Amino acid sequence: MAEQMNEYFALASRPAGTPALEHFTVKKEELNMPEDGQLLVKTLYVSVDPYMRGRMKDAKSYSAPYAIGEPITGGSIGRVLHSRADGFKEGDIVAGGWGWQRYGIIDSKACRRIDPELAPITTALGVLGMTGLTAYFGTLRIGNPQPGETLVVSGAGGAVGMIVGQIGKIKGARVIGISGSDEKNRYLKEELGFDEVINYKTDQPLAEALERACPDGIDVYFDNVGGDITDAVIPLLNRNARIPLCGQISLYNQEKPELGPRILPMLLTRTVLLKGFLVGDYAAEQEEGLRELGQWVREGRLKYRENIIDGFDNIPEAFIGLFSGENLGKQLVRVAEDEEN
Ligand SMILES: NC(=O)c1ccc[n+]([C@@H]2O[C@H](COP(=O)([O-])OP(=O)(O)OC[C@H]3O[C@@H](n4cnc5c(N)ncnc54)[C@H](OP(=O)(O)O)[C@@H]3O)[C@@H](O)[C@H]2O)c1
Structure with missing residues (x-):
């Protein structure tokens, strides 16, 4: 094999506040050969995800912090x-968790084979991967939107949010998306059929914009964002509303937790279900989720959008862009051209 070296991104230091390029560094190492049960893989695409910010902190969480x-x-x-x-x-094309590296040596049990005939391979990191499954299980198992109910999703122009809204429409709900850009909102309304859209940066006061968009209150609030947006949604929740608590990206770069309004009394008196979840909790049902998502995609009922940046060197920039809303849909980085195609 011509290439003998691997390159990977590592943390140079732990970010305090919003991550910057200086927090990342490229390392080189000799490329080993796989051992029994392993594969040597050439990376084609990598995913950048908000949860990675949590792993950049030296704090106990559901997955271990990245080591410097x-x-x-x-x-x-x-x-x-x-x-x-x-x-x-x-x-073979495989998806796995080796991350921001040009090559991966991975345990075959920790990856899944992707059939390029079924769908573009990038979908395995998006609508037909972790992102789609997060939207699927959070919306259906916790939100459980019913025909005619009102579903609000924050982070609506992002990877998870735009799938949540479409699943809400498939289930017959009235869907309102909140994002930070008019361009994203146009796409949600015109291409994906969201009923109403709100730009949380310009449609202020947000509570009033939400009240106008949700005259019958809110039955399901899929929360990707937290903070001020969630504070504005809570007072509009109906009795027996459900909140799939998926993410809190507006808080990930805070060093100290900020206190918002005390929302628990409102949840109590309206008998609201608030349930945090991790997509991994539904691993046993993954095949079922992927089957139904795949069917919706094939039927044209579920559309997806990918924001693909080229070049291994641009991975940190793509990741940092998540916190300023650079992406419409799933943010990916193409690391190498697939020479087989
Ligand atoms: N529970 C789970 O198992 C699980 C799995 C996957 C993802 N998640 C969570 O789901 C959420 C969405 O993830 P994703 O992969 O779909 O990312 P994404 O939505 O594609 O990208 C992040 C988006 O968040 C918005 N955002 C960033 N900072 C914000 C702020 N301060 N206030 C409001 N919006 C902000 C930006 O859009 P705007 O232009 O709208 O600002 C940005 O495009 C994240 O919180 C993530 O941690 C949870």
């Missing part, structure tokens, strides 16, 4: 260059 100087792991797709695992062969 070690590869930043996360969702990736690549082509198998060498297999020492049963059931995988050279040339």
Whole structure:
């Protein structure tokens, strides 16, 4: 094999506040060969995700913090260059968690094979991967929108949010999306059929904009964002409303938690269900979720959008852009051209 070296991104230091390029560094190492049960994979695409910000803190959470100087792991797709695992062969496309590296050496049990005939391979990191499953299980298992109910989703122009809104429409709900850009909102309304859209940066006061958009109150609030947006949504919740608590991106860069209005009395008196969830909680039902999402995509009922930036060197920039809303849909980075295609 011509290439003998691997390159990967590591944390140079832990960000305080919003991450910047200086917090990331490229490391080189000799490329090893896989051992029994492993694959050597050439990375084609990597995912950048808001949850990675949590792993940049030295704090106990549901997944371990990234170690300084070690590869930043996360969702990736690549082509198998060498297999020492049963059931995988050279040339296969796989998705796994080796992250921001040019090559991955991975345990075959920790990856899944992708069939490029079924859908573009990038969808395995988006609508037909972790992102789609997050929207699917959060909306259906917790939000459970009913025909005629009102569903509000924050972070609506992002990867998870735009799928949530479309699932809400499939289930017959009236869907209101909140995002930070008119361009995103135009797409949500004109292309995806959202009923109303709100720009949280310009439609102020937000509470009044929400009241206008939700004359019958809110039955499901899919929360991707938290902070001021959630504070404005809570007073409009109807009796027995449900909140799938998916993410709190507006708070991820805070060093100290900020106190908002005390919302628990409102949740109490309206008998609201607030449930935090992690997509991994639904691992046993993953196949079912992917099957239904895939069917909706094939039927044209579920559209997806990917924001693809080119170049390994641009991975940190793509990640940082999540916090200023650069992406419409799923943010990915193309690390290498797939020479087989
Ligand atoms: N629970 C789980 O298992 C799970 C799994 C996946 C993702 N998540 C969470 O789901 C949320 C969405 O993830 P995603 O992958 O779909 O990311 P994304 O929405 O594609 O990207 C992040 C978006 O968040 C918005 N945003 C950033 N900072 C904000 C702020 N301060 N206030 C309001 N909006 C802000 C930006 O859009 P604007 O232009 O609208 O500002 C940005 O485009 C995140 O909170 C993530 O942590 C949870």
